[in-house]
Amino acid sequence: MKKIDVVATSKSYPVYYGKGIFLKLKFLIDKNRLNRKIFIVVDENVYSHHTTRIDSFISSIDLKVCLYSFNANEINKSAAQLNDIYSSLIENGFGMDTLIISIGGGITGDIAGFAASTYNRGVQIIHVPTTLLAMVDSSIGGKTGINFDSTKNIIGTFYQPEFILVDTDFLKTLPEEEFICGLGEIIKYSFLTGGDFLKKIKRSLSKSLKLDTKLLLNSIETCIKFKAGIVEKDERETHGLRKILNLGHTFAHAIEVERGYTLKHGQAVILGLTCSLYLSRKLGIINEKLLREYLSLLLKTKDRINLNFFYAMKIYEIMKRDKKSVNDKIKFVLIVEAGNILVDVEAPAHMVLESINNGMDHFLVN
Ligand SMILES: NC(=O)c1ccc[n+]([C@@H]2O[C@H](COP(=O)([O-])OP(=O)(O)OC[C@H]3O[C@@H](n4cnc5c(N)ncnc54)[C@H](O)[C@@H]3O)[C@@H](O)[C@H]2O)c1
Incomplete structure (x- = not known):
């Protein structure tokens, strides 16, 4: 597993990358001493292709974990979808000690990142990009956002993650x-x-x-x-x-x-x-x-x-x-x-x- 550090003004964090490293996610959460009340925002296509790996990570969590699966398309990168994420966080009793993990392409990362930056005035987030575009671009740099009234990414924040995990094995199922x-x-x-x-x-x-x-x-x-x-x-x-x-x-x-x-x-x-x-x-x-x-x-x-x-x-x-x-x-x-x-x-x-x-x-x- 290799690592690149992003030393931003607001926060420094690592980007771990390599083949098959999703297996190390639990280890990296522990190593970085992150929260263990985990809310996973996952692209439903990614979940259907990688169910075993994601379920195996879920079963390794010793505290609270909730899986929020959604249909990642630009229409759903919306205030309505965001509200649904907030509702799910609240209904499932997630507080300030939440760790959100986004698993998906840029759409999932952008909306999950925005939710993390605003829920409880900001909770921890990890990005696990699963498209090539998200691996090379959208997961890095902390831009989050949603579309509104036919304008792309018009509402958003800058919010850096705790870390990013790029596992190229996800690309095996990418169309x-x-x-x-x-x-x-x-x-x-x-x-x-x-x-x-x-x-x-x-x-x-x-x-x-x-x-x-x-x-x-x-x-x-x-x-x-x-x-x-x-x-x-x-x-x-x-x-x-x-x-x-x-x-x-x-x-x-x-x-x-x-x-x-x-x-x-x-x-x-x-x-x-x-x-x-x-x-x-x-x-x-x-x-x-x-x-x-x-x-x-x-x-x-x-x-x-x-x-x-x-x-x-x-x-x-x-x-x-x-x-x-x-x-x-x-x-x-x-x-x-x-x-x-x-x-x-x-x-x-x-x-x-x-x-x-x-x-x-x-x-x-x-
Ligand atoms: N925040 C930023 O800095 C930034 C930068 C560039 C782009 N973006 C945003 O990123 C979005 C585009 O992201 P994208 O191209 O990753 O698209 P995406 O998130 O829509 O994913 C593309 C499609 O691939 C599927 N998919 C994802 N991973 C898969 C996998 N491993 N196997 C099989 N199917 C998979 C998804 O279900 C979806 O249908 C746009 O909304 C754009 O505005 C943000």
């Missing part, structure tokens, strides 16, 4: 389209880091969309280390540095809402990255050669994203109410070249609309 979603975030990280990591991803994607075991582990480790480094310097996104992690996301969140959450978040990130590359080019920020080179990585996934139609103007209007917009002005994260990212860039409406059309047209199925 291929979810793997592609995680791959989208990995491509994003390769644009953020540049250098060797970008080269490795490029080389691998030129052969196949699957990452071999070594590169998969290396990617998980690289993304966690990179994100941990950013969170350490700018935990609450106040200095601008953490904003670089939002590359592609201003477009992506609006695309998700415009498509009524029929596209997965990770698929929308791939579309959003494509649109941001076009916008970077239109503003003269990136050169044509790099645009083509980076686009070609994203377009490897295009057969796995079924986009039937889209309304560019609606996406644009939704972006204006994104929480990152200021006075109706949309702030973009754009790319000069891999490893060199600009934040808070404004752009004329016609260029934004053209970028949406140029980017998303690639993914339309006829």
Whole structure:
């Protein structure tokens, strides 16, 4: 089992990662002297695939334990679902000495994290991410949240966990389209880091969309280390540095809402990255050669994203109410070249609309 420490301003905590390490969860809870009144928020799909492992952990708990299973989709990343979690915590007599454990993808982590940050003014939480996207991105850094009134993640908190446990064995049951979603975030990280990591991803994607075991582990480790480094310097996104992690996301969140959450978040990130590359080019920020080179990585996934139609103007209007917009002005994260990212860039409406059309047209199925 390997470990990376996230040394955030509000709290330091470890990310344990490796193959088969879910078995060590009870040991790690004891080692870190955490509460033993445990409320598990689990994605029902994950529970159905991994019942034996999760039940075996539950039976090892010597105090109180309650399993809250839910249908993890964007519609349920909601105030209604959150209320249901609070009700279950209260009905089952959980108090300040609660430890919440989220087992699932980003949706489970986001809503369980929000519940933990607010229940009893904050109780302990551990994240056990089970999707590639959650392992490389969403479980790290303490952002929690729910969707509200058609706006993604508009209500949320920063709340760091006690620790994160990344067990790659969960990926054995992950559907291929979810793997592609995680791959989208990995491509994003390769644009953020540049250098060797970008080269490795490029080389691998030129052969196949699957990452071999070594590169998969290396990617998980690289993304966690990179994100941990950013969170350490700018935990609450106040200095601008953490904003670089939002590359592609201003477009992506609006695309998700415009498509009524029929596209997965990770698929929308791939579309959003494509649109941001076009916008970077239109503003003269990136050169044509790099645009083509980076686009070609994203377009490897295009057969796995079924986009039937889209309304560019609606996406644009939704972006204006994104929480990152200021006075109706949309702030973009754009790319000069891999490893060199600009934040808070404004752009004329016609260029934004053209970028949406140029980017998303690639993914339309006829
Ligand atoms: N907090 C953050 O910093 C942050 C960062 C990025 C994304 N997010 C959020 O994360 C969410 C997307 O997360 P996601 O892509 O992990 O999706 P998800 O949580 O919706 O999970 C995707 C699907 O995979 C299934 N699943 C999960 N693990 C599985 C496994 N091991 N085997 C089989 N099926 C499994 C789930 O049931 C679900 O159907 C979005 O809501 C996004 O806004 C948050």
